[in-house]
Amino acid sequence: RKEVEQDPGPFNVPEGATVAFNCTYSNSASQSFFWYRQDCRKEPKLLMSVYSSGNEDGRFTAQLNRASQYISLLIRDSKLSDSATYLCVVTITTSGTYKYIFGTGTRLKVLA
Amino acid sequence: SQTIHQWPATLVQPVGSPLSLECTVEGTSNPNLYWYRQAAGRGLQLLFYSVGIGQISSEVPQNLSASRPQDRQFILSSKKLLLSDSGFYLCAWSFRGTGELFFGEGSRLTVL
Numbered sequence: 001r002k003e004v005e006q007d008p009g010p011f012n013v014p015e016g017a018t019v020a021f022n023c024t025y026s027n028s029a030s031q032s033f034f035w036y037r038q039d040c041r042k043e044p045k046l047l048m049s050v051y052s053s054g055n056e057d058g059r060f061t062a063q064l065n066r067a068s069q070y071i072s073l074l075i076r077d078s079k080l081s082d083s084a085t086y087l088c089v090v091t092i093t094t095s096g097t098y099k100y101i102f103g104t105g106t107r108l109k110v111l112a
Numbered sequence: 113s114q115t116i117h118q119w120p121a122t123l124v125q126p127v128g129s130p131l132s133l134e135c136t137v138e139g140t141s142n143p144n145l146y147w148y149r150q151a152a153g154r155g156l157q158l159l160f161y162s163v164g165i166g167q168i169s170s171e172v173p174q175n176l177s178a179s180r181p182q183d184r185q186f187i188l189s190s191k192k193l194l195l196s197d198s199g200f201y202l203c204a205w206s207f208r209g210t211g212e213l214f215f216g217e218g219s220r221l222t223v224l
Contacts, residue, residue: 034212043202043215044156087156089213097144097163098206099171100213104155 006103023088030090114139118216131190135203143205145186
């Protein structure tokens with residue numbers, strides 16, 4: 001089983017739609033959680049951290065369910081510029097060092 | 113502010129040739145440093161990470177190696193490249209702890 005699993009998509013949605021991505025992780029000792037965005041042929045960039053109580057940043061809402069080892073990202077009112085690959089990331093600690101483990105990503109294409 | 117530089121941006125190398133990719137971080141001390149590889153259409157695979165000068169942890173057995181000769185310098189090397197080494201190589205850094213992971217702009221390697 002992969003450490004972090006995501007539906008690869010692609011998700012093709014019209015502008016203005018609401019879309020949700022899910023992610024599951026296998027290591028119950030995972031400590032921190034993030035969503036990154038990666039544009040084609042570019043480096044990943046942080047979209048938002050994910051907190052236990054859930055958090056929102058504008059049109060983006062992230063939620064964490066530690067019991068089910070599940071993370072979600074909700075995008076409301078999708079824009080053309082939201083088209084990208086969304087990467088779920090968890091950290092685990094090994095010998096006092098934090099490792100960042102990435103899912104394979106979910107592709108989103110927002111259509112005009 | 114902190115910045116990360118990675119070079120070269122693009123390179124095409126024949127099978128069996130050596131490789132050296134370099135990454136430097138500015139504006140911080142004692143960063144955790146990471147090398148990732150992303151094969152075409154795939155997720156990010158953690159290759160190496162380092163918590164200090166000369167301290168390298170390897171994630172995946174392969175013909176690559178990493179070194180950290182200075183606090184803010186991280187080098188990825190190979191003595192003989194394989195076709196399967198082609199990909200997008202990303203250097204990243206984080207503060208101690210589990211905060212954001214910051215990426216360089218990446219090095220795109222094609223092995224022919």
